[in-house]
Amino acid sequence: MASAQTRYASDIGMPRERMLFETVKGFYDSLGITRHDIGTFIFASNDFQDGRTISNVFADSPVGAYMKDETKVEADGSFAYLYGVMRILSGHYDTALIIAYGLGGSQFRPYLVMDYTMDPSFTRQVGIMNELVAAALQARAYMMKYGLTEEELAAVAAKGLRNAAANPVQLRGQANATASDVLKSRPLYSPLHEFHCYPPTDGCCVMLLASAKRARELTRKPIWVAGIGHDLDTYYLGEKDLAVSKSAQRAAAAAYKMAGLSDPAAEIGVAEISAPFAQQELILQEALGLFPEGSGSQVMGGGLSEIAGKLPVNPSGGALGAHAFCASGLQRIADAANQLRGEAGACQVKESKLAVAHGQDGFCAQQNMVTVLSS
Amino acid sequence: MEETRLVQATWDLSQCKFKISGDGMKVLLEGLREGVFRGIKCPQCGTVYVPGPTFCRKCFIDIDEVVQVSDEGEVETYTVELADVRGNPVEEPTISCMIKLDGADTWLIGVVEGIDWQKVHVGMRVKCVWKDASERTGSLSDYTRFVPIGD
Known part of the structure; x- marks a missing residue:
C-alpha cells in the first residue's frame, strides 16, 4: 500500500473538489500511474458534512473515477480500507484507491x-x-475505575501535541x-479541556491497496495487510462499561488471529490508534492488548508509549493533532505503514516489522x- | 399490537457553508455579465465544458483555456411542467430544456418561452434572451430564458 495526505487545516481554503484533485493527482504522479491504473475507487465521506446526500457523486471526477468502478462507505476511512481489502481479496480487482475526506473544520459546525x-x-x-x-x-469513568x-x-x-509538532501534516501541535x-x-465539559479533544479539521487521506503481484510491480517497499478485524458494540452508552472497549478487544483478537500473533504487545513495534479524545488512547491501547487493563497511570508515568x-x-500525534472526519482512521493506517x-x-520509531492501526466510528x-501491517 | 408514537424532530443543516470553484464559475459569470457564454476547453481531448470545471474529468489534468461559445443552440431534450413537483396542476407550464450551445460539447439547462408547449421539439433551434446590460449582474439569472429562432 501507498498513501498521500493533505496538510490538515482548520479551513482548507478551497472547494473539496480542488482538494481531492490536487491530492490525488499528486499521488498518481508520485507513483508514476494514471487514473486508468485504478481498479476500484472507494470513498469514505459524510453527507452531513458535505451538505448533500450521496455526496460522492460529485467527488468522483476530482479523483479520476469518471466512468470507473466507484463506491462509498458512509463511515470512517478505516472501514473503506476494510472494504478495499475485501475487494482486492475477491480477486476481481488488482488495485483499490481509498479516498477519505472530511470538512469538519470549515464547512459544518464541529x-x-x-x-x-x-x-x-x-x-x-x-x-x-x-x-x-x-x-x-x-x-471520568476510566479515571474513577483505574x-x-x-x-x-x-x-x-x-504527548499527542508534542508528537504532532514533529509531523508536518498535522494541524495542531x-x-x-x-x-x-x-x-x-479552555475547559469544556469536565474533566476535558480543549487540548484533550480533537481539533475541528479539514483534509483528506488517500491510499492505494494492491494485490501482492501488483504491489511488487509498484514499489520496492510494499507493506502487507497481515490481519484485519472489526466489531460493533451497542449504541446506548448506559449498557456498557465506558472504561473498556469490548468491541475493540474483539476486533483486535480477530486481526491478531489472522496475522498469527500470539503475544501482540511483544511482537508489535508501533501502534496508531484513532483516539479523538485523550482517554480513548488509554482505553483502546488496552483493548488492543498493547498494555494491561487499567495501566494508564503506569504507561504515562513511565513514558512507555512515547516515540522512544x-x-x-x-x-x-494521532487524532489530537488533526481529525478530519472520515479521513482520520485512514490517516492512522497510512501513518503506521x-x-x-x-x-x-x-516521528520515526525504532525499526519495526509489525504495526497495528485502528479506526473507529x-x-x-x-x-x-x-x-x-507488516513490512 | 405495539403502540407507535410520533415525536417531532428537526435536522438543522443551515450552518453548512459550501466552497465552490471560484475560477470555474468566474469564467461563466463574467461572461454572463457581458452577455456571452464562456466555457473552458481541455487542450488534450478538446472537450469544451460550459460551465467550465478547472480540470478535465476525462484527461485528469488542470485546464484553463477560456473559450467563448454561441448564445444560440439546439434543444437536445426537454420536459413540460404539466404538474408541479408536489403533483398540483399548473396553468402556465414551464418548458425546461437541455440546450447544446453551438461550440460547446456539454448541455446547458434553460427555460424556453415564446412557443406553444405542444410545439416544442428536440432539434429545435433556440437563442438566449439576455437581460438588458444595465440589469445583468453576473449571476445565473442573467441567462435562463431562450426563445425559438426557427429551424
Whole structure:
C-alpha cells in the first residue's frame, strides 16, 4: 500500500473538489500511474458534512473515477480500507484507491454531525447529550475505575501535541507541551479541556491497496495487510462499561488471529490508534492488548508509549493533532505503514516489522476496526 | 399490537457553508455579465465544458483555456411542467430544456418561452434572451430564458 495526505487545516481554503484533485493527482504522479491504473475507487465521506446526500457523486471526477468502478462507505476511512481489502481479496480487482475526506473544520459546525447520529426516540429527546458530553463521561469513568489523575490524562494529550509538532501534516501541535499546558487550555465539559479533544479539521487521506503481484510491480517497499478485524458494540452508552472497549478487544483478537500473533504487545513495534479524545488512547491501547487493563497511570508515568518508549502509540500525534472526519482512521493506517517503511521523519520509531492501526466510528468508539501491517 | 408514537424532530443543516470553484464559475459569470457564454476547453481531448470545471474529468489534468461559445443552440431534450413537483396542476407550464450551445460539447439547462408547449421539439433551434446590460449582474439569472429562432 501507498498513501498521500493533505496538510490538515482548520479551513482548507478551497472547494473539496480542488482538494481531492490536487491530492490525488499528486499521488498518481508520485507513483508514476494514471487514473486508468485504478481498479476500484472507494470513498469514505459524510453527507452531513458535505451538505448533500450521496455526496460522492460529485467527488468522483476530482479523483479520476469518471466512468470507473466507484463506491462509498458512509463511515470512517478505516472501514473503506476494510472494504478495499475485501475487494482486492475477491480477486476481481488488482488495485483499490481509498479516498477519505472530511470538512469538519470549515464547512459544518464541529460536533454537530455527531448530534445527528443520536437516537431520536430517547437520547435526542432528553437533549443533554452531545459528542463532548459522551467523551467526558467516558473519561471520568476510566479515571474513577483505574485511579487515573487529571495530570495523567493531560499527559496523554501533551504527548499527542508534542508528537504532532514533529509531523508536518498535522494541524495542531506544540513542541515541549506539558500536562500543565493541557490543563490551562479552555475547559469544556469536565474533566476535558480543549487540548484533550480533537481539533475541528479539514483534509483528506488517500491510499492505494494492491494485490501482492501488483504491489511488487509498484514499489520496492510494499507493506502487507497481515490481519484485519472489526466489531460493533451497542449504541446506548448506559449498557456498557465506558472504561473498556469490548468491541475493540474483539476486533483486535480477530486481526491478531489472522496475522498469527500470539503475544501482540511483544511482537508489535508501533501502534496508531484513532483516539479523538485523550482517554480513548488509554482505553483502546488496552483493548488492543498493547498494555494491561487499567495501566494508564503506569504507561504515562513511565513514558512507555512515547516515540522512544517500549511501545510507541500515536507517534504521528494521532487524532489530537488533526481529525478530519472520515479521513482520520485512514490517516492512522497510512501513518503506521510509513513507520514500517522508515518514512515517518521526525516521528520515526525504532525499526519495526509489525504495526497495528485502528479506526473507529460512533460515540465513545462504538464501532472499531483493527489491522495488523507488516513490512 | 405495539403502540407507535410520533415525536417531532428537526435536522438543522443551515450552518453548512459550501466552497465552490471560484475560477470555474468566474469564467461563466463574467461572461454572463457581458452577455456571452464562456466555457473552458481541455487542450488534450478538446472537450469544451460550459460551465467550465478547472480540470478535465476525462484527461485528469488542470485546464484553463477560456473559450467563448454561441448564445444560440439546439434543444437536445426537454420536459413540460404539466404538474408541479408536489403533483398540483399548473396553468402556465414551464418548458425546461437541455440546450447544446453551438461550440460547446456539454448541455446547458434553460427555460424556453415564446412557443406553444405542444410545439416544442428536440432539434429545435433556440437563442438566449439576455437581460438588458444595465440589469445583468453576473449571476445565473442573467441567462435562463431562450426563445425559438426557427429551424
